[in-house]
Structure formats: structure tokens, C-alpha cells
Amino acid sequence: MVSRNLFARLMLVCVALSCPWQSVLAEEETVVVTAEKMLDVVSGKVVQHPQITIRAGRIVNVASAGAAIPAGARTFDLPGMTILPGLIDMHVHLTSDPHYSGYRTNEFTDNFWTVVGVANARKTVEAGFTTVRNVGSNNYDDVAIKQGIEEHQITGPRIVPATYMIGATGGHCDTTEFPPSFVIPNPGIADGPDAIRATVRKLRKYGAEVIKFCATGGVFSKTDSVSGQQYSLVEMKALVDEAHMLGMKVAVHAHGTGGINDAIRAGADTIEHASLSDEESYALAKLHGTWFSMDVYNDDYILAEGEKNGMFRESLDKERAIGLKQRQNFRNAVKAGVKMVYGTDGGIYPNGDNARQFATMVEWGMTPLQAIRSATVNAAEALGRSQDVGAIEVGRYGDLIAVKGDPLTDVKLLRSVSFVMKGGEIIKNIP
Numbered sequence: 501m502v503s504r505n506l507f508a509r510l511m512l513v514c515v516a517l518s519c520p521w522q523s524v525l526a527e528e529e530t531v532v533v534t535a536e537k538m539l540d541v542v543s544g545k546v547v548q549h550p551q552i553t554i555r556a557g558r559i560v561n562v563a564s565a566g567a568a569i570p571a572g573a574r575t576f577d578l579p580g581m582t583i584l585p586g587l588i589d590m591h592v593h594l595t596s597d598p599h600y601s602g603y604r605t606n607e608f609t610d611n612f613w614t615v616v617g618v619a620n621a622r623k624t625v626e627a628g629f630t631t632v633r634n635v636g637s638n639n640y641d642d643v644a645i646k647q648g649i650e651e652h653q654i655t656g657p658r659i660v661p662a663t664y665m666i667g668a669t670g671g672h673c674d675t676t677e678f679p680p681s682f683v684i685p686n687p688g689i690a691d692g693p694d695a696i697r698a699t700v701r702k703l704r705k706y707g708a709e710v711i712k713f714c715a716t717g718g719v720f721s722k723t724d725s726v727s728g729q730q731y732s733l734v735e736m737k738a739l740v741d742e743a744h745m746l747g748m749k750v751a752v753h754a755h756g757t758g759g760i761n762d763a764i765r766a767g768a769d770t771i772e773h774a775s776l777s778d779e780e781s782y783a784l785a786k787l788h789g790t791w792f793s794m795d796v797y798n799d800d801y802i803l804a805e806g807e808k809n810g811m812f813r814e815s816l817d818k819e820r821a822i823g824l825k826q827r828q829n830f831r832n833a834v835k836a837g838v839k840m841v842y843g844t845d846g847g848i849y850p851n852g853d854n855a856r857q858f859a860t861m862v863e864w865g866m867t868p869l870q871a872i873r874s875a876t877v878n879a880a881e882a883l884g885r886s887q888d889v890g891a892i893e894v895g896r897y898g899d900l901i902a903v904k905g906d907p908l909t910d911v912k913l914l915r916s917v918s919f920v921m922k923g924g925e926i927i928k929n930i931p
């Protein structure tokens with residue numbers, strides 16, 4: 501009797517928090533969720549008193565409260581809350597933690613970062629991000645974490661892994677902060693079209709589902725110029741051609757104007773950062789249907805915490821040079837009508853705080869609805885996953901979140917998500 505009571509109490513705690521066995525149990529069930537409102541990100545309309553039915557992980561019915569509830573279904577009512585689709589972050593590094601920056605990263609053994617990734621996967625999904633694109637990790641860690649999640653060993657979001665980032669010798673995707681006698685193996689370094697094609701094939705072989713490459717310098721690298729181009733147009737074309745042939749999309753790290761514009765010309769799918777993009781970039785992006793994924797919140801965190809975290813002085817200087825310009829150009833790109841997705845570079849600021857960027861996007865020119873669409877229906881389209889994620893529609897996964905109040909009035913509400921469901925599994929439910 502005592503142990504039964506204890507089990508019942510544990511299950512109550514599990515509804516409030518999350519328990520590993522619970523997610524496994526939920527898989528084949530029918531679940532019905534009702535709430536005060538739902539944001540339909542496809543139409544942009546708020547629906548009153550929705551009733552959503554999920555069976556075996558997929559949405560099977562979107563109706564109004566009062567519709568029939570299948571026998572045996574588990575029901576969740578979320579009074580005072582607004583339901584949205586699970587959020588999508590198109591640019592994270594689950595295996596990074598900004599508290600260890602610069603040379604501080606070398607205090608840890610290689611597999612420490614896998615452990616960091618496991619912890620961050622849970623934080624990310626509990627923050628309402630049920631899908632992420634992991635655009636760079638070492639040791640194929642993102643593939644391992646994805647497999648761990650799919651096998652119910654650990655809790656985390658759906659992951660689209662890039663494995664290693666591809667880049668030129670001495671570029672942003674290389675490790676440049678050591679003398680020549682320190683040899684750091686990096687399977688992502690490739691120079692010239694043939695070597696680049698071979699690298700794309702190799703990463704695909706070991707689990708990449710998207711290819712990420714560095715077209716220009718970056719902030720967190722010690723020795724390069726943040727705006728300087730690092731791959732020629734010929735190299736970028738070979739990479740994109742190879743990736744597309746293998747059915748993968750291409751995400752391009754690019755801060756400088758020349759690298760951004762050549763990456764668009766080469767047929768890249770998403771431009772990450774796009775800090776020094778200009779009117780030509782916007783015209784090219786619209787012509788080619790290229791998405792921009794601009795990590796506009798980062799600057800606040802880096803300037804406040806970077807030095808404390810051990811960031812290279814060179815990196816802080818580079819951040820000061822581009823941070824504000826990136827925000828101004830975000831506003832210009834939004835005004836020009838460039839298609840936008842939500843990419844935070846989580847890992848540069850703490851994973852789990854992914855939703856902080858919504859407010860920055862609104863401050864710099866988006867409506868709350870535009871910002872939410874960038875993290876849902878737009879992101880799904882850019883991933884080529886509109887059949888699966890990014891909207892509350894029959895056939896898509898039962899990936900739902902809920903917040904108290906109306907996020908269209910206050911987009912900051914997305915920072916405290918009360919309810920998270922992924923594929924019909926309850927990940928979090930705080931009344």
C-alpha cells in the first residue's frame with residue numbers, strides 16, 4: 501500500500517516536472533489538449549478554446565472545445581493559456597557552454613562536451629524548443645545525442661545534426677589559437693572543391709542531415725578578420741552542389757558582405773548571422789529564396805558576460821565592431837522582405853535561454869507574430885519539414901507548448917513556457 505501511494509505521488513510530481521519513464525509510456529496513447537486560446541501560426545489568427553487530439557505522436561484533430569473525446573484519451577486542460585506549436589531554433593550548439601570560453605575550454609576532457617550536450621538537450625526542450633538544428637559539434641556528438649533522445653535514453657528536442665562545420669584552413673571553422681606543434685584533428689577542414697565535396701560525403705556518411713560551412717571569419721575565432729571571405733565562390737558552389745545532390749540543405753556562417761553574397765549566389769539555403777548584409781544581399785536573397793537566420797540577441801550576452809567567461813580579447817573587439825550593425829541590418833532585411841528564420845546560436849549564450857531572442861527581434865522591427873512565425877512555420881519550411889513540425893495541423897507531430905497569457909501582446913511570455921509536449925509526450929506541465 502505504502503509503495504502504491506508513493507508511486508501515485510511520484511506520478512503527480514512527474515506531471516509537474518518530467519520523468520523519463522513517463523515519456524515512454526505516452527507514445528501510443530491518445531492525448532487531448534484544451535486551452536483558452538491557440539495561435540494558428542499558418543493563418544496568423546488566434547483561435548478561442550481549441551481542442552487538439554494527438555494519437556501515436558501525431559496531431560489527428562484540431563477542433564473546438566466540446567468536440568468528442570476518444571475513449572481512454574488522457575486529457576490536459578490549460579486554462580488561461582495560449583497554445584502554440586513547439587518552437588524551432590535553427591542555430592544551436594548543444595555541446596557548447598559560454599561559461600567556458602577562450603582557452604578555458606581546454607581544462608576539460610573531450611567527452612565533457614558530450615555531457616554538456618546531454619544537459620543542454622533537456623534545457624532546450626523544457627524551454628519549449630522541440631526542434632533544433634545543431635550547426636556544429638565535434639566527435640559526431642550531435643548524432644549521438646539525437647540517437648539517445650530517439651531511443652529514450654535522454655530527454656531533448658528533435659535534432660537536425662550538421663556534425664562538424666566545414667571550413668578553410670585557418671578560417672573561423674578551424675582551430676587557430678594554438679602554435680603549430682599542437683595538432684588538433686578536425687575532419688571538417690577542407691580546401692578546394694574536390695576536398696570539400698569529399699568532406700560533405702564523409703559527414704553525410706556519419707550522420708549529418710544538414711551541412712554547415714564558414715564563408716567568412718567570425719567573432720569567436722581568435723585570429724581571423726570577422727568580415728573576411730574564406731571560401732571562393734567556386735568552392736561554395738561545389739559544396740552546395742554536393743550537399744543538395746545528397747539531399748541536404750546548407751547553412752552558411754557569414755558575417756561579411758562578400759561572403760554573404762557569394763554564399764547566396766552559390767545556392768545556400770540559410771545565411772547565419774548575416775551581420776554586414778546590404779541592399780544587394782537582400783535583393784539576392786529574395787531572388788534565390790534564401791533564408792536569413794540572424795542571432796540578434798547574442799550581442800547583449802557577449803558584451804555583458806564575455807570577458808568574465810574567458811572570451812579572447814580579439815573576439816570581444818570583433819563583437820564590438822559588428823554587434824550593433826547586425827541589429828541595424830536585421831531591421832533593414834526585415835523591411836526589405838527577406839525571409840527570416842529564428843536562429844539564436846544557443847551555446848554562445850546559455851542553451852535553454854533560446855527564447856530571449858524574440859524580444860530583440862521585436863525591438864528591431866518585427867511584429868510578435870513575425871518573430872513567432874520565424875521560429876515555427878518558417879523554420880519548418882526552411883528545414884524542408886513542413887509535413888512534420890512548425891504548426892498545429894493534422895498530420896504534423898504533436899509538438900505543442902503553452903504560455904500563460906497572450907504572446908502576441910507580450911512576446912517575452914515565451915521565456916516562461918508552462919507546458920511542453922513533444923510528439924504527444926508530456927515533457928513539462930506546470931499549472
Ligand code: ARG
Nearest residue numbers: 718719720795798799823826
Ligand atoms: N558564432 C558567431 C561567431 O563566432 C557568434 C557571433 C555572435 N555575435 C553576434 N553579434 N551575433 O562569429
